[in-house]
Amino acid sequence: MKKFLTVYWYELKEFLQSKGFVITTLIIAILGSATLFILPRVFNVADKAESGFEDFSSDGLKYVLYDPQQLVGTELAKQVSGAEFIDAADETALKDAVSDESADAGFYVKSEREFEVFTLNSSMFGDESSMFSGIMTAAVRARYCSENSLDPTEFSQAVSPDIMYTETTLGKDAASSYWYCYMLVIVVFMLIVLYGQMIATGVASEKSNRAIEVLITSTSPNSLLFGKVLAGATAGVLQSGVIIGSVLASYSINRELWGGMLDMFLAIPPKIVVIFALFGTFGYLFYAFLFGAMGALVSKIEDISRSVSGLMIIIMFVYFFSLFQLFDADGIAIKVLSFLPISSYTTMFARAAMGSVAAWEIVLSFVILLASTVGTGMLGAALYRMGTLRYGNPIKLTHALKTVMKRRD
Amino acid sequence: MKLEFKDIRKSFDGTEVLHGISFEAQSGQALGLLGRNGAGKTTAIRILMDVFHADSGQILSDGAPFNAKEHRIGYLPEERGLYPKRTVLEQIVFLARIRGMKKADAVESGLRWLERMELSQYKSRKLETLSKGNQQKVQLASTLVHDPEIIVLDEPFSGLDPVNSQVLKDVVKELIADGKLVIFSSHQMGYVEEFCDTIAIINSGEVVLKGGLSEIKRAFGKNRLFISSISDAPDLLEQKAAKIDGITVCGRARGGLILERREDVTVKEIMKAIADSDIDIDKFGSYEPTLTEIFVETAGEDR
Incomplete structure (x- = not known):
């Protein structure tokens, strides 16, 4: 235990003494929290949040209209949308105005119920078709009212009454949990990939600079691998803790100024934070031990990517699967994966946040993850011990496992 | 220990x-x-x-x-x-x-x-x-x-x-x-x-x-003598030494020859025979091998 702690502190010091590690952590934490402080004070984001600032708005836009039968007319179009409309002489003139960017879009009214829209480049958020469809609908209604001597306002209230409603969620609000779950899946994925690679590189560099023989003849491989991996885990938790903590603290101070706009990302229930911390940490350790072992199977740092590719495929699969399954948090697939140690680190807290999960399921899944992490640690240490003095071509994992199992017989 | x-x-x-x-x-x-x-x-x-x-x-x-x-x-x-x-x-x-x-x-x-x-x-x-x-x-x-x-x-x-x-x-x-x-x-x-x-x-x-190490050196030097010449080239020296009764040339080292003495011949008899020959003697004495020579002799060939 004493030797493990010596290795642990020595490895952790390497992270904490690294200027890159400290500066990166501080810069991201300061930038994140400063953004949350400054943005609402410079821009009135709270008002935008209330009005739904992401909706399409045609204010200030200029459109060209070719309406040979005068079914709509520029006046009505302007009244309904608030945008400026100019008449085009023909279809060619309309296309030219759009092509030379003198208009943001062009509309060719072909009949009472048909139009064609022309845009130069189709954008992600542009919604000219819906906007003009609304104008066409208004024109049809106006014409109907005029032909039947109806009051347009009365008619509008009759066919499109204002319906009032309130929504109360008795269980979990998947919509509000979705974005912070999404963010947490990405955080734990990044931790595993970044720190896992660093651990594998650290082990391989000890092999390539030949320090490994001195180390494994000085203390046990368990002390070395566990010390190294847990130091990496501590550094990762510290780094993400400082960054996430400062961002959450900054948001909670400035929440009113933001009008609760980022609640979907940053208002995470404490219970979910605890489940995320437990599953995320042990899931990270589960993979970190394997990354350490993979690092010991190669002699050169440039061979690491080949050695860890199998592991990376599993991690990527779990990552994408977790993100896709956030839409179906009570589905059978996510339920199964929430008990497997390769995937429970993301799927269980996603289920806890967005679906229905019993306490015993969380406990059982955590016990499985814990036992698997200890098992992976022991296996990782055995592979590390076996691979440390084998130089030359990377050792195949299957061969390494066979050798380890043979020794245990 | x-x-x-x-x-x-x-x-x-x-x-x-x-x-x-x-x-x-x-x-x-x-x-x-x-x-x-x-x-x-x-x-x-x-x-x-x-x-x-x-x-x-x-x-x-x-x-x-x-x-x-x-x-x-x-x-x-x-x-x-x-x-x-x-x-x-x-x-x-x-x-x-x-x-x-x-x-x-x-x-x-x-x-x-x-x-x-x-x-x-x-x-x-x-x-x-x-x-x-x-x-x-x-x-x-x-x-x-x-x-x-x-x-x-x-x-x-x-x-x-x-x-x-x-x-x-x-x-x-x-x-x-x-x-x-x-x-x-x-x-x-x-x-x-x-x-x-x-x-x-x-x-x-x-x-x-x-x-x-000292015993090994002694054992490797047993019955072995060393001779070198001022003017004779190693090949010529080897030819002349081969004519002397009671010794065989078993190798070259340090610019001279290593000689193996027959058990029934004394060093004195060999010295006398060399003095009577036309060898232009530089050095003559018992041969103590270096560790390198012992190593090469022992491990020089693959088994």
């Missing part, structure tokens, strides 16, 4: 690389473990260090099974290296601590060894900023920092200039005088002759020669 390797065998992937080697070493003495590249020296050392497990045979310490974890061992491997990005003292202290030393003792001992190795001024420098020779001395300091009772040095002089070699030679002599058990593996026979009381030569996984 007496350390005995007894009939150690080791195979890798079905190929036996040590075929039952046996030799011994004692405290207060240095054992020279010699052999050509790939002979099995490092494998034998790694079995001692518990890096590899022997397939059969055993290592005994004063007659009892040897367990590396129960002894303080200072091991300087041939394939060596430390942490290039960490400071010199920091990593020496770290290595001392994972070998069981307390922090204060490790710092004190680390500083003492750095001073002994004339490296005190580099204690706060990153290892990668030191010259290769100084890095080598840091490695030796880290090997000795925890006051080991058994010291295994695999090619400790490689990469050292003559001045640093002298520092290291003095240190090794002090360790032997301190009663440490030193196992010294090197291809630089001069150093082995300087330090080692006993040697074991391993060739292709077998111990082909072992024992006290």
